[in-house]
């Protein structure tokens with residue numbers, strides 16, 4: 550019988566089998582349903598519906614009806630010929646034809662099928678196929694949501710009518726200096742960093758919002774792993790403090806920059822889905838940009854930003870390390886030099902929370918999720934969630950974010 554030669558490095562006795570950590574037989578991974586469901590009647594969906602949500606950029610809302618999907622609901626957004634914005638349930642209350650195919654008139658939108666005319670508040674003003682234009686049309690009401698416009702954005706309130714809060718104001722957008730204006734972005738992912746032109750970004754909104762209180766990834770993803778995507782100064786690993794405040798979570802990230810300056814950067818995540826990110830060039834200034842990280846549905850999101858500017862076009866200004874926009878990058882470049890979109894989209898359409906191993910650096914995310922769970926419970930118990938105001942005086946939000954030339958002990962919000 551022929552013996553099979555054994556290579557000298559081949560162990561004559563098999564190594565003990567490592568039975569730990571095998572991918573085989575692992576439990577099916579799950580998402581935390583309490584904080585991820587956004588549809589009507591879900592605990593988180595009801596909580597999110599207690600705040601005003603952005604639904605469109607004012608300058609884009611026109612007499613051509615647009616389909617919008619918000620919190621899992623399909624709606625139609627339009628502006629009547631008197632200039633009033635309206636947000637209606639998409640399916641016509643008569644027999645279900647989409648109002649997307651409706652025609653906008655002076656007083657509202659007219660359904661294409663049998664011509665019922667609805668005002669921006671859903672009142673049925675005309676039923677041309679019915680005797681006398683619809684004798685009982687006053688009893689007909691197309692489901693509608695109230696909207697208000699501010700900072701160039703249309704906001705909707707989709708919660709219980711008797712709990713409707715005042716639309717908030719943000720101090721950094723209220724106090725404009727000479728020559729400043731508010732620039733708006735509603736392209737979906739902040740206008741620069743997504744390889745998709747569709748404003749509907751294909752992953753869960755929390756993956757994007759949690760990024761606001763994740764200061765360490767700025768050093769890794771944006772500064773060393775993928776080259777410098779923002780400012781050189783972000784290469785310094787920061788010392789970070791997280792703090793839960795009355796309306797969310799902030800971090801203070803302290804760095805001593807190569808040029809000797811001391812810098813504390815403060816980011817704010819405000820309930821329920823709002824961000825204040827300071828300028829990415831690390832110049833010392835308050836953050837003048839507010840973001841709304843909108844849940845389109847359980848697996849899709851889009852972001853709206855409003856920022857105080859002196860020059861237009863800044864939303865298109867952030868590029869990959871090699872000067873390309875993400876829309877121009879090849880698949881290989883995106884793999885070799887990933888940015889926020891790649892990191893967040895690859896967490897899945899909805900992150901699998903049971904797979905996570907949250908560590909010290911994730912304290913901000915832990916605080917944010919804990920606050921969400923508390924507020925969801927508060928709403929379920931019949932209360933009002935943190936950060937809503939029912940009179941104008943209380944509706945002004947003080948925004949803490951900014952880049953400050955301060956050591957960490959001096960950096961107070």
Ligand code: FES
Pocket residue numbers: 641642643644645646660661662663664665
């Ligand atoms: S389905 Fe809209 S008017 Fe008939």
Ligand SMILES: [Fe+2]
Pocket residue numbers: 760766767771889
């Ligand atoms: Fe980032």
